[in-house]
Amino acid sequence: MTTAIETAPHYLERFAEFENGAAGRELAWLRESRRAAFARFCAAGFPTAHDEDWRFTDVSAIRKTNFRLAERGSVSREQIRPWLMQDVGCTLVFLNGRFARDLSVIGEMQAGATAGGLAEALENDAGFVEQHMGHYADPSHDSFCALNTAFAEDGALVHISRGTIMEETIHLLFVSTAETPVMNHPRNLIVVEAESECTVVEEYVSLGGGSIFCNAVTELVAGENSAVSHYRIEREQARTYNISTLRIQQERSSNVASHSLLMGGALVRNNVHPVLAGEGGECLINGLFVGSEDQHLDNYMVVEHASPHCGSRQFYNGILDGHARGVFHGRIIVHKAAQKTDAKQTNRNLLLSDDARIDTKPQLEIHADDVKCTHGATIGQMDEEALFYLRSRGIDEVSARGLLLRAFAGECTARMKEGTVRARMEELVRRYVKQFAGTGLPRETSHE
Amino acid sequence: MKSPLLEIRNLHVSVDRHQILKGIDLQVNAGEVHSIMGPNGSGKSTLAQVLSRRDAYEVNSGEALLNGEDLLAMKPEEAAWAGVFLAFQYPVEVPGISNAYFLRTAVNAMRKARGLEEMSAMEFLPMFREKLRLLEMDDKLMNRSVNEGFSGGEKKRNEILQMAVLEPKLAILDETDSGLDIDALRVVAKGINAMRGPERAIVVVTHYQRLLDYIVPDFVHVLVDGRIVRSGGPELARELEETGYGSMEASTSAA
Ligand SMILES: Nc1ncnc2c1ncn2[C@@H]1O[C@H](COP(=O)(O)OP(=O)(O)OP(=O)(O)O)[C@@H](O)[C@H]1O
């Protein structure tokens, strides 16, 4: 067996550099967790096409690139402005994975809520971090999670204490900058205690023309009877490899909605893994991926029903143009105890060019006998009948295509709670999808 | 002399190499109502769709002029801008786009093409309400996706509503009466009659005399196997009702 160290020897050097200067290096539990994860990464190496979970996604470009750990670097407020959201409670900015308090807009948080950097928390409140960090995201079967855990030192820490209804959204903005190949491993912890509600937007953007490897892990804990909306927006530049994992732990009667909009990046892997650990939990796993040129967008869902009477609904829509390739892997695991599970999965795809491709794969592992699980996938082209209908009413071809694409993409945004965040997502989608309306048109035929 | 609104000469059309229209000649002037009747599969919808420029159909020869302009060189939206409207035999469902938004987008696309200012929602609404009342349509249908989950009758009314809002010069109604009960038929006929005028021509494709009791045509044409085999006045429709198309087909082969 080849190990990571044979295939990517520079990681040994990177880890040695990192470990001795990292935030929280004096904490024994953290040091131990980093070392174990790194050993795990060294033993397993990067996944290959032989790995069932990575059959459709080739990460050799990541393996072969000699990424350095990114410095914090500096950007101006001016550069960040276009990404800021209106009407949010706070914006936490992260530069190359490191919390940048100077660029963040935090103001006065609502009572019962704190939001800040993980590295700071390791200094001030390490006990709280220790209670949660690494308890949910499991590095033992996932090399990227192992790598993240080995290099974890900063990211966002959001803590909503019991019975707090957050009125305003928390925006986490991750800015990667690079002129040479760099990597960062943001580690986020979102703990929403019982009877609380909150909305978090986790957004990834980038500056500069260098190659970036962003490998993020977010652990989200939804306490009993809590309601959490999580949005993930990926719109990094075209030379970014973005691997991200959202691991959701749901307690009794909690309600979590995960919405993903994947639009940027060269290679994106979007892991979403909710575990319905308490009875009566509900989760909505909703996403839209839009790719063109040579983009590769891989969605890997694992919905784990570990308790009775829980419901999960997965809906992912994909739009692929050019040579773009999409993957939807939807795994539903129903544990023996999880009777009365109601799980649903739908993946719909629109291919706008002959060279675009989608691999969609449902995978059900059901160990309980009284459950309802349904799944379905569709792959289609633009509806020519509908296109003609719109055009026959005077709507030109590009606008008509734009309308149909927006309608298709709109199925995703329509599942978001109404409000300013949804309006922002609709606006983003509208802008993005517009670029596709003009493509794939037959060349203008000349009439004499 | 003023050129006719629509002039079709010797039009041959095929789909997937099947010859469907085999030499159509037809002239329609502004202010007239024409009816085209004919058995299933005779090519009525093909003619209607070619005129609204569906590209699945291949024009092999012949021409169609709209106000003297080459209609067959136009894209579907250009034909619409020039005043062609087709009420579809099978209106298309468009999930995710509300009926009201669709109609306003269409109206504004037409206005833009004609160099007019776009209509704001405020300007659009009163006009729209009036047409809704004319067609006795429920407001609720307007917030639903275009034709999605509409009953057959609702879909047909929706087509006529679009015609009423878009005010075409040449309206081609492809079996708008099929599948309607008598009450719905009356409402649809009322909507169509309200559109009659000296500037506008209407071509009604139908299988049944019933609609023609409400909308009395100036001319009736019988289309059999891709050719117009007879033309006449409204009495021809009644004759057809009694004798059927059999005799007409015989008369073509004899001709
Ligand atoms: N793609 C196709 N390939 C081959 N034949 C076709 C195709 N599309 C339509 N046709 C044929 O063309 C002929 C004319 O069809 P059209 O829909 O114009 O008839 P119609 O007069 O409108 O009939 P109806 O009264 O049933 O609506 C039919 O025989 C139909 O089967």
Ligand SMILES: [Mg+2]
């Ligand atoms: Mg027909």
